[in-house]
Amino acid sequence: MSGVVYLVGAGPGAPDLLTLRAARLLAQADVVFHDALLHPETLALAEQAVKVAVGKRSGKLSAAQRFITKQLVDAARKHKTIVRLKGGDPMLFGRAQEEIDALNAAGVKVEIVPGISAAFAASAELQTSLTRRALSRSVLFATPREAEGSRKNDWARAAAAADTVALYMAAGEAFVVRDALLAQGVPASRPAVIVENAASAQVRVMVASVGTLPGVADSVGDGPALVLVGEVYADLAAAQNAAREFFFLQRTELA
Numbered sequence: 001m002s003g004v005v006y007l008v009g010a011g012p013g014a015p016d017l018l019t020l021r022a023a024r025l026l027a028q029a030d031v032v033f034h035d036a037l038l039h040p041e042t043l044a045l046a047e048q049a050v051k052v053a054v055g056k057r058s059g060k061l062s063a064a065q066r067f068i069t070k071q072l073v074d075a076a077r078k079h080k081t082i083v084r085l086k087g088g089d090p091m092l093f094g095r096a097q098e099e100i101d102a103l104n105a106a107g108v109k110v111e112i113v114p115g116i117s118a119a120f121a122a123s124a125e126l127q128t129s130l131t132r133r134a135l136s137r138s139v140l141f142a143t144p145r146e147a148e149g150s151r152k153n154d155w156a157r158a159a160a161a162a163d164t165v166a167l168y169m170a171a172g173e174a175f176v177v178r179d180a181l182l183a184q185g186v187p188a189s190r191p192a193v194i195v196e197n198a199a200s201a202q203v204r205v206m207v208a209s210v211g212t213l214p215g216v217a218d219s220v221g222d223g224p225a226l227v228l229v230g231e232v233y234a235d236l237a238a239a240q241n242a243a244r245e246f247f248f249l250q251r252t253e254l255a
């Protein structure tokens with residue numbers, strides 16, 4: 001038996017933000033290897049599948065990644081349809097390339113199914129476009145999280161040059177983010193927003209600036225959180241319009 005491994009984007013959280021293709025593959029799957037934090041209703045779509053939790057929320061070790069990859073290859077030898085379900089879009093900060101390369105090397109067929117990435121879900125919550133005429137025409141996806149062998153803060157130069165920045169895995173490193181951006185000449189007053197649990201009922205929006213990021217990030221809870229930076233967030237009223245039950249606005253010194 002030589003099955004196909006589908007790297008499938010589960011979207012940012014809400015089960016109805018899944019693509020139809022993802023839902024169809026989940027229904028057909030024999031095995032689903034999934035990250036932590038996936039919505040139970042999303043997993044429930046894989047009615048007949050064996051479900052294996054493999055994700056770690058952070059600090060992914062390469063040994064653990066190698067084990068996941070081996071499990072995928074083994075599963076493809078035994079089953080027809082294997083779904084590797086990843087939060088958001090699989091091709092962004094999801095270690096997809098390691099899995100694609102290993103599966104290709106093992107002669108296993110791979111297909112990718114895109115998903116809605118956190119930056120888009122967060123932008124929807126904020127009702128604030130990542131781009132705006134005459135204000136923002138470049139968007140950077142970056143992470144301050146350092147992998148072995150990466151240069152320290154090499155993301156910050158690009159972040160300083162971009163109009164809008166979406167920082168993944170950044171809320172826990174708010175001091176690093178602030179210092180790295182300030183060192184690149186970004187003004188402390190540049191608006192920033194943290195969106196925790198985008199696309200879920202537990203969404204929380206915390207408005208800050210580059211200078212106040214560490215203090216504001218302190219109030220982030222256990223959920224996944226995205227840090228957004230850029231002049232498009234100067235319009236705090238727009239964020240307030242998106243208010244939900246859990247919304248709170250942290251007054252900041254937007255100089």
Ligand code: SAH
Pocket residue numbers: 012013086087088089090091092093094116117118119121122167168169170195196197198199224225226227
């Ligand atoms: N592939 C995923 C990103 C994986 S990295 C994607 O495309 O979205 C994990 C990071 O994504 C988290 O640390 C957080 O920064 C962000 N994230 C994921 N889900 C989120 C959510 N619902 N709300 C806010 N940020 C989220």
